Amino acid sequence: MKASKNLLYPSVFKRILFVAYRHFRVYSRHFISNALPPFFEPLIFLVGIGLGVGKYIASLQGGTYIEFLASGLIVSSAMFTASFECTYGTFIRLEFDKVYDGILSAPISPANLILGEILWAGAMKGFFFSFAVLVILLSFGIFNHFLVLLTPFIGSLTGLLFSSFALFITSFVKNINYYNFFFTGFLSPMFFLSGIFFPIKDLPFGLVILSDIMPLSHLVRLARSLCFQDINYFLWTDLFYVLGFILLFTILAIRNLSKRLID
Amino acid sequence: MKPILQIKNISKTYDHFQAVKNLSFDVPEAVCFGLLGPNGAGKTTLMKMIYGKCKRDCLPETSVQVLGYDPAFHSFEIKALSGIVPQEDNLDTELNVLQNLMIYSKFYNIPKKEALQRINELLHFMELEDRKKSKIRSLSGGMKRRLTIARSLLNRPKILILDEPTTGLDPQVRHLIWNKLRELKRQGVTILLTTHYMEEAYQICDEILIMDKGEKIVQGNPEELLKNNIxxxxxxxxxxxxxxxxxxxxxxxxxxxxxxxxxxxxxxxxxxxxxxxxxxxxxxxxxxxxxxxxxxxxxxxxxxxx
Incomplete structure (x- = not known):
């Protein structure tokens, strides 16, 4: 019985992986429309803001403005893709397409399913979107050292963080329009207040504190330190903050969203 | 012989509404068991409790055994041994027929080679073999339903759970599905289905249970029920x-x-x-x-x- 039991259903790692694989297959079906924008978006930012604004700024934190901006964009692109995937994407799979009803009728638990979502939207898409930015940066010769090649892993961390947080938000959302509050009220302000476009340390004290509380600024610091080859011990606090945040919201997402998946 | 499905005093309460009230029944092996009842009678809730998609009320008098497993603790085993066809088709519309089935074969841990063989078998069985590369969007309602049934059969289930399998389908498809279900029954598969169609219940069910407002009204063989009750x-x-x-x-x-x-x-x-x-x-x-x-x-x- 024991031996045959193992064949009945996949191990926990495989179950999580197969959920992510399902999403990957669906995503890669529309390869051109899904895989090209991540390359174009940083290009638009770099040309639009980097060249435009950068002309008036001689140097920032020991580099050009384009270098400063570029190191932040690696993180923000991962943030947006993970957030979209685990808000609108998850909601559509949950409520409209009933994809989860199908998956949960196979030997897969709600926790497996949620971890699969986070693995796909966070670790995989986060990595890919950061990687796309990196490709653009390298092809324009903005960075040319070894350490910068590690930044897609920061993209993965960013994805994990925002996908777990977005799933936690999704567990409360009854109407898809409520996500407007999340994007306009939370992500957009954070996007501008996390040191992607300008250093935060010169802002009013209240905003500096606010920025430090928000998770994105820690991820930007991690990515920027790799880009600027400026590794220091303070980064440990950023890394621990990020890992703690991921752990906390992954647990909360599993706890809250499971209730919605099982009646 | 021990029944495949044994349900004793099962209940389900949502906030202030009792969807299923103290229901009991057994389903023997290789039998087609039909749950009948008006919309909102609690049929779907009852089905979901059987494979663990829905948590039953935790009461001392309740016991549920599906193939010897309790869904509250062993839903993996139950889901691995059963096939589930939900009320609404939930195929992956971005993928084609073959890809849909391949993804699910992974969920059941079926090796690729074996999966391909099983998929060919099932597409042939559900008369969809020339649709292997078709996009889901291009399939008719009847084809989608047949594909959903094929998907639920990937793991060679011992028990097949279908929620309104023929609702909204034309007579040809309905008859085809009935024939397939009869054939599965002959192969030893136990079938549990809900339906609104009395004709369907009469055609394929060996036993039916009519429920209303979460309660059992009558249960028995359709012909005998007719003879004795009306x-x-x-x-x-x-x-x-x-x-x-x-x-x-x-x-x-x-x-x-x-x-x-x-x-x-x-x-x-x-x-x-x-x-x-x-x-x-x-x-x-x-x-x-x-x-x-x-x-x-x-x-x-x-x-x-x-």
Whole structure:
């Protein structure tokens, strides 16, 4: 019985992986429309803001403005893709397409399913979107050292963080329009207040504190330190903050969203 | 022989609403068991509790055994050994037929080579073999349903759970699905299904359970239920205010419908006599069927949850 039991259903790692694989297959079906924008978006930012604004700024934190901006964009692109995937994407799979009803009728638990979502939207898409930015940066010769090649892993961390947080938000959302509050009220302000476009340390004290509380600024610091080859011990606090945040919201997402998946 | 499915005193309460009330039944192996009831009767909730998609109320008198497993603790084992066809198709519309099935074969840990072979077998079985590369969007409603059934059979389930498998399908597809379900039953698969179609219940179910407002009303073999619970014939008269001759009395009147009068009787002659006394009123004399029993059991009028 024991031996045959193992064949009945996949191990926990495989179950999580197969959920992510399902999403990957669906995503890669529309390869051109899904895989090209991540390359174009940083290009638009770099040309639009980097060249435009950068002309008036001689140097920032020991580099050009384009270098400063570029190191932040690696993180923000991962943030947006993970957030979209685990808000609108998850909601559509949950409520409209009933994809989860199908998956949960196979030997897969709600926790497996949620971890699969986070693995796909966070670790995989986060990595890919950061990687796309990196490709653009390298092809324009903005960075040319070894350490910068590690930044897609920061993209993965960013994805994990925002996908777990977005799933936690999704567990409360009854109407898809409520996500407007999340994007306009939370992500957009954070996007501008996390040191992607300008250093935060010169802002009013209240905003500096606010920025430090928000998770994105820690991820930007991690990515920027790799880009600027400026590794220091303070980064440990950023890394621990990020890992703690991921752990906390992954647990909360599993706890809250499971209730919605099982009646 | 031990039943495949044993349910004792199961209940389900949502916030302030009891969807399933203290229901018990057994399903033996290789039997087709039908759950009947109006919309909102609790059929789907009951099904979901069987494979662990829905948590039953935690009560000391409740016990549920599916293939020897309790869904509250062993839903993986149960789901690995059963096939589930939900009410709404939930195929991956971005993928084609083959890809849909390949993804699910992974969920059941079927090796790729074996999966391909099984998929060919199933597409042949559900008569979809020429649709292997088709996009889901290009399939008709009947094809989608057949594909969903094929998907639920990937893991060679011992028990197949179908929630309204033929709702909204044309007669050809419906008959095809009935035939396939009968064939699966012959192969030893236990089938549990919900339906609104009395014809369907009569055609394929060995046993039915009619439920209403979460409670069991009657249970049994469809033919025996008909024999024991309702008169054999019915005369439908499309005028409720008609005066019937008073000398005949071996019939029963059902006046709950607004404009219709139903006269039930076990004697065909009685109803024939009544028929001749009708003066031009539109009427219809026929054998009573499961639908009459269903309506007798659950009421002809709508309740608030329908």
């Amino acid at each position: 008169e054999k014939f019915v005369l439908e008269i499309f005028d409720k205010n008609i005066q019937l001759p008073s000398e005949a009395n071996d019939f029963r009147l059902d006046t709950t419908q607004k404009d219709m009068l139903y006269v039930y009787s076990s004697s065909f002659e009685t109803l024939q006599k009544l028929e001749t006394s009708l003066k031009g009123q539109k009427h219809y004399l026929r054998q009573s069927n499961l639908e009459d029993l269903f309506l007798k059991a659950t009421g002809r009028t709508l309740n608030e949850s329908q």
